Amino acid sequence: MPRMVKVHWRLSECPSRLTANIRDRLESWRIIYMSLCYNQFTTWNTVLDTSMEPLFWLVDNSARVMGPIMVTMVVLLTTMVVMVFYVCILPHIYYQTDIFWSLVHLIVAHWVLMNIVFNYCMAVFTKPGHPPQSVPEVVSICKKCISPKPPRAHHCTVCNACVLKMDHHCPWLNNCVGFHNHRYFFQFVCFMWFGTVYAGIAGYDVFKQHFFGNKDLIVPAFFFPINMVYHMWNKSQDEEAVNASSETNKMADDDSESDIKATLEDQVLHNAIILQFLLCAGVAIALGLLAAYHARLISQGQTSIEQHINNKERARLKKKNMKFRNPYDFGFWKNWKLFFGLSRGRSFFRHVLFPSRHDPVGNGITWDTCTFKLDHNRLLDLL
Numbered sequence: 001m002p003r004m005v006k007v008h009w010r011l012s013e014c015p016s017r018l019t020a021n022i023r024d025r026l027e028s029w030r031i032i033y034m035s036l037c038y039n040q041f042t043t044w045n046t047v048l049d050t051s052m053e054p055l056f057w058l059v060d061n062s063a064r065v066m067g068p069i070m071v072t073m074v075v076l077l078t079t080m081v082v083m084v085f086y087v088c089i090l091p092h093i094y095y096q097t098d099i100f101w102s103l104v105h106l107i108v109a110h111w112v113l114m115n116i117v118f119n120y121c122m123a124v125f126t127k128p129g130h131p132p133q134s135v136p137e138v139v140s141i142c143k144k145c146i147s148p149k150p151p152r153a154h155h156c157t158v159c160n161a162c163v164l165k166m167d168h169h170c171p172w173l174n175n176c177v178g179f180h181n182h183r184y185f186f187q188f189v190c191f192m193w194f195g196t197v198y199a200g201i202a203g204y205d206v207f208k209q210h211f212f213g214n215k216d217l218i219v220p221a222f223f224f225p226i227n228m229v230y231h232m233w234n235k236s237q238d239e240e241a242v243n244a245s246s247e248t249n250k251m252a253d254d255d256s257e258s259d260i261k262a263t264l265e266d267q268v269l270h271n272a273i274i275l276q277f278l279l280c281a282g283v284a285i286a287l288g289l290l291a292a293y294h295a296r297l298i299s300q301g302q303t304s305i306e307q308h309i310n311n312k313e314r315a316r317l318k319k320k321n322m323k324f325r326n327p328y329d330f331g332f333w334k335n336w337k338l339f340f341g342l343s344r345g346r347s348f349f350r351h352v353l354f355p356s357r358h359d360p361v362g363n364g365i366t367w368d369t370c371t372f373k374l375d376h377n378r379l380l381d382l383l
C-alpha cells in the first residue's frame with residue numbers, strides 16, 4: 001500500500017523561501033559570470049585598456065587615413081608661405097632697405113628653406129628602424145608582433161610594427177619617429193619654428209598694411225570671420241562719420257567703388273598675405289612649445305614614451321625610498337652629442353646647421369648605459 005505524504009502548507013514561509021531562491025539564482029549567475037571573466041592576470045589597467053580599445057582603434061585608423069592628408073597640408077601651406085615671401089615680402093624689403101639687406105634676407109631665407117625641405121623629406125621617407133628577428137638583448141616580447149623587443153623599442157599601433165627607440169607616431173610626417181629619423185624630425189621642428197618666426201617678423205610690415213591699412217583691398221573671402229569683425233567695427237565708425245557730414249558720405253561711396261575695383265589677383269594676394277602671417281604666428285607658437293618639450297627630453301636622454309615609463313618607475317621607487325636613474329642619461333652635453341650623431345669628427349656647424357645624411361650613433365638594437373659600456377665588436381659577432 002503506497003505511503004501517503006502529508007503536505008503542510010505554510011503560507012507564512014513563502015516570502016522567505018522566494019527570497020532565498022532568488023538569492024541562490026543570483027549567486028549562481030554571479031559565479032558563472034566570474035568563471036567566464038576570471039583571469040589571474042586581469043588588473044584594473046587591463047580592464048581599462050580593453051574598454052578603451054574601440055577608442056584606440058578609432059585614433060589609430062584616423063591617424064592612418066589622416067597621414068597623407070596632413071603631409072599634403074604641410075607641403076601646400078609651406079609652399080604658400082614661400083610664394084608670399086617671394087612675391088610680396090622680399091620686394092617690400094628691397095624697397096624699404098637696400099640691396100645689401102635684401103641679399104642678407106635672401107641668404108637667410110634660403111638657408112632655412114633648404115634645411116626645412118631636407119629635414120622634412122628625410123623625416124618622412126627615412127624608416128625609423130625595426131628590430132630584426134634575432135636580437136642579442138631582449139627586454140620583452142611584443143604581444144602584437146610576437147617577436148623579441150630590444151631595449152628602447154616599442155610597438156606602434158598605427159604602423160602595426162615594433163620601432164627602434166620609438167618616440168611617437170607623427171601624423172604630420174605620416175611616419176613613426178624612431179632611431180633613424182629622430183634627428184631629422186627634431187631638426188625639422190626647429191628649422192620650421194625658426195622659419196615661421198622669421199617669415200612672421202619679415203612679413204609683419206606688409207601684413208600690417210593689408211590688415212589694418214589698405215581698406216580698398218580688404219575683401220572678405222576665406223578670412224571672412226576675421227575681416228568681417230574688423231570691418232563691421234570699421235563700418236560702424238564710418239557710419240558715425242557719415243551721419244556727421246554729407247562730405248564723409250561721399251567718401252564712403254568712393255570707398256565702396258574702390259572695393260569693386262580691386263582685382264581678383266589683388267584679393268588673392270591680400271588674403272594670402274594675411275593668411276601667411278596668421279599661419280606663421282600660430283605655427284611658431286605650437287612648434288616653439290613642441291621644440292622646447294623635445295629639447296628637454298633630449299637633454300635628459302629619454303624619448304616621449306620613456307618619459308612616461310621613467311616617471312612611473314620614479315614614483316614606484318620613491319615609495320621604497322629609492323632613487324630612479326635613467327640608464328640612457330649621459331649628462332646634458334653627451335646626450336646632445338649622441339642625439340645629433342656628432343662622433344667621428346662630425347661638427348655641429350657642418351652636420352647640424354646644414355643638411356647631412358649621417359647615421360645616428362650605435363645600431364638602435366644594443367645600447368650603452370651610463371653604468372655599463374657595451375663591447376660593440378663582440379655584439380656584432382653575436383648578431
Ligand SMILES: [Zn+2]
Pocket residue numbers: 142143144145146154155156160161162
Ligand atoms: Zn610589435
Ligand SMILES: [Zn+2]
Pocket residue numbers: 156157158159160168169170175176177
Ligand atoms: Zn607608427
